[in-house]
Amino acid sequence: EFDFENVTIDQHGPLAVLTVNRPKALNALNSETLGEISQAIDLIMDNAEISALIITGSGEKAFVAGADISELSQLTDVYAGRDVALAGQDVMTQISQLPIPVIGAVNGFALGGGFELALACDIRVASPRSRLGLPEVTLGLLPGFGGTQRLSRLVGAGRALDLMLTARQISAEEALQMGIVNYIADEPLSKAREVAESIIKNGPIAISLVKEAVRRGLDTTLEAGCEIEADLFGMAVATADFREGTGAFLAKRKPEFKGE
Ligand code: CAA
Numbered sequence: 001e002f003d004f005e006n007v008t009i010d011q012h013g014p015l016a017v018l019t020v021n022r023p024k025a026l027n028a029l030n031s032e033t034l035g036e037i038s039q040a041i042d043l044i045m046d047n048a049e050i051s052a053l054i055i056t057g058s059g060e061k062a063f064v065a066g067a068d069i070s071e072l073s074q075l076t077d078v079y080a081g082r083d084v085a086l087a088g089q090d091v092m093t094q095i096s097q098l099p100i101p102v103i104g105a106v107n108g109f110a111l112g113g114g115f116e117l118a119l120a121c122d123i124r125v126a127s128p129r130s131r132l133g134l135p136e137v138t139l140g141l142l143p144g145f146g147g148t149q150r151l152s153r154l155v156g157a158g159r160a161l162d163l164m165l166t167a168r169q170i171s172a173e174e175a176l177q178m179g180i181v182n183y184i185a186d187e188p189l190s191k192a193r194e195v196a197e198s199i200i201k202n203g204p205i206a207i208s209l210v211k212e213a214v215r216r217g218l219d220t221t222l223e224a225g226c227e228i229e230a231d232l233f234g235m236a237v238a239t240a241d242f243r244e245g246t247g248a249f250l251a252k253r254k255p256e257f258k259g260e
Helices: 031-046 078-096 115-120 147-155 157-166 170-180 186-200 204-217 222-237 240-252
Strands: 008-012 016-018 052-057 062-064 102-106 109-110 122-127 131-133
Touching: 008 031, 016 031, 016 186, 031 102, 052 062, 052 115, 052 186, 062 102, 062 115, 062 131, 078 115, 078 204, 102 115, 102 186, 115 131, 115 147, 122 170, 122 186, 131 170, 147 157, 204 222, 204 240, 222 240
Parallel strands: 016 052, 052 102, 062 109, 102 122, 109 131
Antiparallel strands: 008 016
């Protein structure tokens, strides 16, 4: 149905699984693959049945081993370099702004742009074998797909700077302790599905409003963030889903949300 070179999409009822599938380069993100991820997400969002997205990598070894180093190595021009970063950032922003929950199933190496892809997800599940890191400085580069910003916001500048400046790889266990990874599971894809299922039982509008409040709040002051929260709270109480959720609680039955 889809004609992608390096990305596959599978649908399991309300769950879509997007797999980066470029095994010869450990799923590294060349510009073609980034473009396909973006198009695949557009297709997934056109499907009204889908209420959660899981992003993973093919094979046992890697989630995504970074941006494609052979492609990057051709860059010399300041403006061309900036455009490459902006193009990658656009895809990460597209992911982080989706109204549905996005779970990263980190099944192996998540390095550089691969770590940044995982950071664009809402929640991360890692296999015990996975290794995470931002090795860009070893290449004379810095993270360019949002990593300097998203990692600092997630774990604070001190821990983010340690990882970015030393370029060290961390285990899933250390990533869990730092709050980078939410769960460790032998089968990260099935755990990701389980987490997705537990989220999508809840009101879909409420889910998208939570995501929006957190995302927009991180870009502003506490006061302005609380105002955003209040605005979105106002939107929530005007939904049929809120009538259903509260009505179901009071009637001691399970809610059936319609996303209205
Ligand atoms: N880009 C292009 N090709 C890559 C790649 C990448 N990021 N990562 C791995 N590959 C290729 C290798 O070149 C190799 O290809 P060949 O078989 O044709 O030689 C193949 O994938 C298998 O990789 P290795 O032989 O290196 O496998 P390994 O088990 O020895 O090592 C690894 C695994 C530690 C992940 C190692 O591949 C590695 O260090 N990869 C690069 C990681 C990295 O530096 N990522 C950051 C990229 S820069 C970036 O992402 C910038 C940004 O912020 C946007």
